[in-house]
Amino acid sequence: MDLKQLSASLGLSPTTVSRALNGYPEVSERTRERVIEAAKEVGYEPNVTARRLARGAVDAIGIVHPTGAGHLDDPRFLEVVDGLTERFSKAGIDLLIASARQKEEVATYKRLLQGRRVDGFIVHHTRRVDPRLDYLQECGAPFVAYGRTDTPDSYAWFDFDNALGSSLAVRRLQEFGHRRIAYMHAPLELHFAYQRYQGYLDAMHAAGLPVDPGLVVPAGFGRRGGYEAMKTLLDRAEGPTAVIVDNNLCGVGVLRCALDAGLKIGRQLSLIVYDGVPVDSVVTSVQVTSIEQPTSYAVGVQLAELMIGVLAGQPVQELQTLWSPRIAAGSSDGPISEH
Structure with missing residues (x-):
């Protein structure tokens, strides 16, 4: 049975039936329920292509991933994608992941929009000043930022209270008696x-x-970067007694280097890592104390909910979500000990 036949059987116009099936607000709830029930009874399946053309939508949301960003192999990022996929699937929306060289990201966003391949974007790893968000706002494209910029008031976003997480880690280490606390970022x-x-x-x-500039080390996102950064700290005449690492892949390298150096983690060196060490890491001898955030799957679901809200025209102020981290204690930190 096609749309015209279904409409005739109900004594309604094809336009009314189509709007009822697609959830348009001008159709009464009683009529909508009647149409949906009739469609179920006869096994009516809408023509997806025609429906998309009528709405001017392709039912797809994009993520543009810059090559070399270093976190496609991060299990947490893949869990975010899983949460996005699950929620979007329930709404009949596909998730499209495209790659781009970092200098060509904006051009990729433009190409995807002009080619009508997506209805909007999830923009991740936002920068303090972000030309991607500037472009999307200028052209009026729907998007949700996974993270904020220095000017976060005019768009939908999801973020964590990142400053709070680092503050909790410093306070914990201070309570253990640490003063020389290194930071890798x-x-x-x-x-x-x-x-x-x-x-x-x-x-x-x-x-x-005291903040010793020599104990603040850029380390990137990779395991190797973390390993080399930790090696640099260990080569100092007066190294740290504790280290905070701002991302989990780097944290794997830091932990491996400290173990290779023969240090007793949690006694001779304390370590706290944002998001902990990935569960698939081969370094399993230490339960790393982490700045813990809600599950990445839940983050993906929340991002999808916000995106659906953007597409539905909800006010931006209702689509800005901040979650708080907490410390998940492990065995990798404690009072200073020489033995």
Whole structure:
């Protein structure tokens, strides 16, 4: 049975039936329920292509992933994708992941929009000043930012209180008696990295602890970067007694280097890592204390909910979500000990 036959059987116009099936608000709830029930009884399946053309939509949301960003192999990112996929699937929306060289990201967004391949975007790893968000706002394209920028008021976003996470880690280490607390970070043009770094600095100053510039080390996102950064710290005449790492892939390298150096983690060196160590890591001898955030799957679901809200025209102020982290204690930190 096609749309015309279904409409005739109900004594309604094809337009009314189509609007009822697609959830248009001008159709009464009683009529909508009647149409949906009739469609179920006769096994009516709408023509998806025609429905998309009528709405001017393709029912797909895009993620543009810059090559070399270093987190496609991060299990947490893949869990976010899983949550997005699950929620979007229930709404009849596909998730499209495209790759782009970092300098060509905006051109990729433009190409996907002009080619009518997506209805909107999830923009992740936002920068403090982000040309991707500027472009999408200028052209009026729907999007949700996974993270904020320095000017977060005019668009939908999901983020964590990153400064709070670093502050909690510093306070915990201070309570254990640590004063020389090192900090390893991702590129600070990324807003989450900048927030976490500022949280570290503010907490150190509030605690009256010195910030040694030599103990603040850029380490990127990779395991190798973490390993090399930790090696640099261990080569110092006066190294740290504790280390905070702002991302989990880097944290794997830091932990591996410390173990290779023969250090007793949690006694000779304390370690706290944002998001902990990935569950698939081969380094399993230490339960790493982490700055823990809600599951990545839940993050993906929340991002999808926000995107659906954007597509439905909800006010931006209702589509800005901030979640808080907490410390998940492990065996990798504790009071200073020489033995």
